[in-house]
Amino acid sequence: MNALRLIIKELLYRKISSLIILFTVIIASAVSVGIYSLSKASENETRKIMREQGLNLYIFPKGTNLIDFYSANNTPCFPENYIHVLAESKTFDAVRHLTGILQVKYPDWKDHNGSSHQILLVGYKDEAMQRFLPEQEIMGTDVVKGTVQVGALVARNIPEGAQFTITGNDGRQYSFDIARRLGEGKGMIDQGVAFNLADLQMLLGMEGKINKIEALGCVCKDGRINNSRKQVQAIFADLEVTEISSIADARENQRLMMNKYGAFIIPFIIISCLLITGFLFYQNINARKYEIGLLKALGNSTGSILMMILAKAFILGLAGAVTGFFAGTLVAEYFGKEIFLFTATSIKPLWNLFWYSLLIFPVLWMLSSWIPALIASQTDAAKVLAEEY
Amino acid sequence: MIELRDITKIYTRGSVTFTALKDISFNINKGDYCTVVGSSGAGKSTLLNIIAGLVHPDSGNIYYNRSDIYQQKAGDLNNYRRKRLGFVFQQFYLMPYLTVAENIRLACHNKQHAGKLYFYLEKFSLSGMGNKYPSELSVGEKQRTAFIRAIISEPEMLLADEPAGNLDPGNRSVLMNLIGEYHKNGGTVILVTHDPSMSEHSNISITLEKGMIQNNTMRVPSTQK
Numbered sequence: 001m002n003a004l005r006l007i008i009k010e011l012l013y014r015k016i017s018s019l020i021i022l023f024t025v026i027i028a029s030a031v032s033v034g035i036y037s038l039s040k041a042s043e044n045e046t047r048k049i050m051r052e053q054g055l056n057l058y059i060f061p062k063g064t065n066l067i068d069f070y071s072a073n074n075t076p077c078f079p080e081n082y083i084h085v086l087a088e089s090k091t092f093d094a095v096r097h098l099t100g101i102l103q104v105k106y107p108d109w110k111d112h113n114g115s116s117h118q119i120l121l122v123g124y125k126d127e128a129m130q131r132f133l134p135e136q137e138i139m140g141t142d143v144v145k146g147t148v149q150v151g152a153l154v155a156r157n158i159p160e161g162a163q164f165t166i167t168g169n170d171g172r173q174y175s176f177d178i179a180r181r182l183g184e185g186k187g188m189i190d191q192g193v194a195f196n197l198a199d200l201q202m203l204l205g206m207e208g209k210i211n212k213i214e215a216l217g218c219v220c221k222d223g224r225i226n227n228s229r230k231q232v233q234a235i236f237a238d239l240e241v242t243e244i245s246s247i248a249d250a251r252e253n254q255r256l257m258m259n260k261y262g263a264f265i266i267p268f269i270i271i272s273c274l275l276i277t278g279f280l281f282y283q284n285i286n287a288r289k290y291e292i293g294l295l296k297a298l299g300n301s302t303g304s305i306l307m308m309i310l311a312k313a314f315i316l317g318l319a320g321a322v323t324g325f326f327a328g329t330l331v332a333e334y335f336g337k338e339i340f341l342f343t344a345t346s347i348k349p350l351w352n353l354f355w356y357s358l359l360i361f362p363v364l365w366m367l368s369s370w371i372p373a374l375i376a377s378q379t380d381a382a383k384v385l386a387e388e389y
Numbered sequence: 390m391i392e393l394r395d396i397t398k399i400y401t402r403g404s405v406t407f408t409a410l411k412d413i414s415f416n417i418n419k420g421d422y423c424t425v426v427g428s429s430g431a432g433k434s435t436l437l438n439i440i441a442g443l444v445h446p447d448s449g450n451i452y453y454n455r456s457d458i459y460q461q462k463a464g465d466l467n468n469y470r471r472k473r474l475g476f477v478f479q480q481f482y483l484m485p486y487l488t489v490a491e492n493i494r495l496a497c498h499n500k501q502h503a504g505k506l507y508f509y510l511e512k513f514s515l516s517g518m519g520n521k522y523p524s525e526l527s528v529g530e531k532q533r534t535a536f537i538r539a540i541i542s543e544p545e546m547l548l549a550d551e552p553a554g555n556l557d558p559g560n561r562s563v564l565m566n567l568i569g570e571y572h573k574n575g576g577t578v579i580l581v582t583h584d585p586s587m588s589e590h591s592n593i594s595i596t597l598e599k600g601m602i603q604n605n606t607m608r609v610p611s612t613q614k
Binding site: 005006009010012013014290291293294295296297298299300301302380381382385 | 434435438441443444463464467468469470471472476478480482484485486487491495496550
């Protein structure tokens with residue numbers, strides 16, 4: 001008789017025990033998938049929120065006083081191509097999203113009424129590609145060449161539809177299309193104008209120069225700033241790294257929050273479910289000792305009986321993993337939409353997790369049935385068949 | 390066919406030892422009908438299980454066609470049970486979640502065997518019951534199902550452990566006739582029982598007491614009567 005048919009018929013006969021085991025897999029799989037999906041959603045949400053807050057690492061020429069960025073316009077500069085050197089380094093992996101910036105005070109910008117204002121000019125270079133590291137979504141500010149983005153306070157002094165006009169270092173007037181009028185509350189840029197780096201360098205006669213790199217530090221074992229600083233200074237000893245810790249801490253805490261809960265809850269649930277399953281399999285084996293004894297008497301090998309029990313665990317593990325995946329994803333979508341404002345619509349089934357579930361849960365449930373299966377395979381047929389009911 | 394030489398089996402539970410069989414020797418030839426009679430605890434089931442390859446004796450040898458079955462590899466011993474032996478138990482041991490036909494198919498090793506299923510069901514008055522579950526059968530029907538399972542793969546030897554222990558006189562008579570018919574067709578039977586009257590069809594009757602042979606009677610094979 002077909003072994004699979006025998007397993008299925010036994011599964012259906014002992015419905016309650018089979019359903020409880022199936023339920024344990026579904027719970028374990030759904031909780032794991034649900035928490036993991038919410039954790040990913042939380043990371044995406046954090047990334048979105050933090051993008052609004054900006055990058056957390058500033059890289060300057062050594063000796064720069066940070067206050068000078070906001071009070072003076074002659075802070076030390078360094079070559080723009082430093083960024084390419086950093087991005088091309090295979091060992092430079094503690095810092096991502098490298099964005100070259102030239103930031104200066106412009107003390108005498110004349111608005112349309114001829115009034116004079118001190119404003120901030122910030123030139124952004126396109127984010128550097130670190131081709132030896134996995135590709136990531138662009139985080140920095142991208143300003144298209146020939147256009148500007150004006151801060152909220154500056155925008156009040158420019159009529160709708162008008163261009164932004166400014167006098168260059170060479171005394172000539174330069175005009176730029178306004179691609180975007182930024183909202184209030186963007187920090188220093190509220191009173192400034194964002195340029196494409198090349199445009200600002202040309203305007204100020206500072207071609208090939210930048211005075212800051214903004215970037216994102218990794219979450220490293222030996223601390224964000226230490227590792228980043230070590231890697232930067234190993235390549236350019238004349239650069240210094242400073243961290244905007246509030247942004248970094250917020251990012252790290254948010255990112256780790258779900259992982260922290262997941263790291264406790266997922267193993268706890270899985271281990272509990274495995275223990276319940278192991279116990280149920282043990283009970284199942286006890287209830288079936290006459291059947292197993294008979295199969296041995298009919299000439300079935302120890303290995304085939306072992307495989308029969310493991311195959312049952314595999315089938316339940318597989319069915320539970322599939323059901324649990326969709327249940328977990330549904331739960332994550334339901335709660336995710338309530339929790340996450342920005343990324344609510346982007347919570348979707350993680351299909352790579354589906355394939356992992358199909359592998360992990362059947363194997364785990366086979367392991368949980370391993371000891372009962374061994375006991376079953378070692379059943380003394382003579383002894384159990386000689387026992388009275 | 391089967392030769393037992395100085396078989397001894399001792400069970401130990403804690404500090405207590407129990408000698409189930411002591412220096413048992415006898416031969417059974419192809420076509421013999423051997424009844425092992427003894428009271429409870431005499432060692433008859435242990436003897437049957439040793440012949441079945443399910444219990445290792447502590448000493449002695451058991452030869453099947455001159456080959457010591459306990460010197461064989463595990464796979465060969467499984468094959469010996471699967472292809473050479475058929476079992477009938479007092480408790481029937483039918484799988485409750487399999488139908489009559491499926492229970493019988495457990496012992497089928499090829500399509501030829503499976504092809505005879507409905508022939509046997511009809512022969513043993515079980516036609517139309519192939520799709521019934523054991524819980525729907527009478528005691529006699531269960532035992533006949535178990536008997537078909539034992540003989541469907543055409544084993545050379547039928548081992549029966551108190552096969553009529555749970556049957557009423559009518560069903561008992563039917564079963565004994567079925568075993569007798571298997572024997573008449575050339576099968577070898579080893580039947581253990583506590584009931585001396587069941588040895589009437591046999592040509593060898595062994596009486597066991599406290600693990601030792603008290604009496605070994607050779608008679609003219611019933612098929613030659």
